[in-house]
Amino acid sequence: MNGPYVAVIGAGQATMEQERVAERVGALLADAGAVLVSGGRGGVMLASCRGAHGRGGVTVGLLPGADRAEGNPFLTVAVPTGMGELRNGLIARAADGFVAVGGGWGTLSEIGFAMRLGKPLIAVGSWTVEGPAQEPSYPTVDTAEAAVSWVLRQLG
Amino acid sequence: MNGPYVAVIGAGQATMEQERVAERVGALLADAGAVLVSGGRGGVMLASCRGAHGRGGVTVGLLPGADRAEGNPFLTVAVPTGMGELRNGLIARAADGFVAVGGGWGTLSEIGFAMRLGKPLIAVGSWTVEGPAQEPSYPTVDTAEAAVSWVLRQLG
Amino acid sequence: MNGPYVAVIGAGQATMEQERVAERVGALLADAGAVLVSGGRGGVMLASCRGAHGRGGVTVGLLPGADRAEGNPFLTVAVPTGMGELRNGLIARAADGFVAVGGGWGTLSEIGFAMRLGKPLIAVGSWTVEGPAQEPSYPTVDTAEAAVSWVLRQLG
């Protein structure tokens, strides 16, 4: 696939509003020809995959366990890693850009990794962070449209 | 994808005969609806992807470096891992069955991993090994057809 | 070693004040018989190892690259991982508790991992974060003494 690879990161247990946003992000990414990367499980991950799948997009799930069956039903490709939560770092390696929707501590680890690698990341209702060195952080927006538009522009 | 995931493992520098076998293995796997997993680079990896791609198959490359551009041009999905040769272990996790074609020491590490995980593996002109406990080993065959037929039968 | 394993996490480039705190944290951990885990390189990592080493403590460095020589000179054991920044996740696995001193985006990834794994973590002049679900966060204190005292009490 020649499109950019964009990861949608967020928690396995999400609010209905977070799932709505994630599904819309997935649909917009598929419409743009992007490959959707995620942790491949439930919540925000599943919702974004469902959105992309409904538009004929390609979705890749990097699973924490050793069993492909733990992946959600909307994955084009499911990769069991057997690395547990360390697979969060693989997601940061695998994607070119990131949209964070809500999220727990695992999502924060992915945000740290992605920013450490200097890759563009945008948040919708996710973590707000402030570092000791006041380095420039990532932007936060309110809608799926604004998030996808921004990340695709960065990957231009 | 609901088909089995089969990895084709072998060296990045291969003989013409090994590449011919690998390309045929890739084509046969695609015809059977399998997802082809590989290390995503040259030699046997590239040849098998070219074979699958020519039949409309899905190919997944798990790359050692951090740059997607190091993947071969016949990958449906390219995943840079940044883990170096440790990605060999990820290939063993990601696939359900294995066809080894030729290969160097990296291929031997994948054979060890796959067998350790109890997954079916078959060799065409690859390593022959004998362990101290004389545990049952993997079969060796002469043709791409025999190898693909055997591995798909195991994954039933 | 039977003592608890405590990671000191922070940036490879640190202020003099951060290095002073990290060195004191290392010394106090060694005095308590803890094993000090870190990323094994410069800045906060080096300063904490120097502090522990000066008191006869055991220090373990999990290095991002493949070369042991990139470790700082105060490591009892240096483990090159070849996993790049993914080794941050290994640090979170390897330690029982965490003291964050200053830090950049890599440190934030370690904070996310450690909290995701439910392990005790305390910060001295490090990241402040606020998650969408307002989950309870980690404490922040001003001194090395308060940080070490708290983390050892948690590991009691």
Place this chain on the structure above:
Amino acid sequence: MNGPYVAVIGAGQATMEQERVAERVGALLADAGAVLVSGGRGGVMLASCRGAHGRGGVTVGLLPGADRAEGNPFLTVAVPTGMGELRNGLIARAADGFVAVGGGWGTLSEIGFAMRLGKPLIAVGSWTVEGPAQEPSYPTVDTAEAAVSWVLRQLG
């Protein structure tokens, strides 16, 4: 530690003779000031650690699971990785040289990794392998003394 890091690799279930050889290898490595690296569990791993520990040597165990308690009682430093069998690749990264004693498929994966990385490896009653390209392989000897002597000479 300034000594070379030498991994003793072998199966978690071993014969009495393999354990006897492994314990002797561990003792000789400790006498030479080497750091002993292993998978940190039972069988050959435990026996080699016991041998080194009895001579005051330093032993490092890279564990497959997330729980330090799965390590054997003769580890100076126990590192739970949570990576499952992928930690075999970390052992190959962490050590400068290798002694294989007996071993199963996991040991074969470590042999492949170590040889792929171009590091010196010697076997005592372990796998014999023959690759398709007939590349030079590793030596096999009969005694712990001959194995340790050879590997330390390679590491200068």
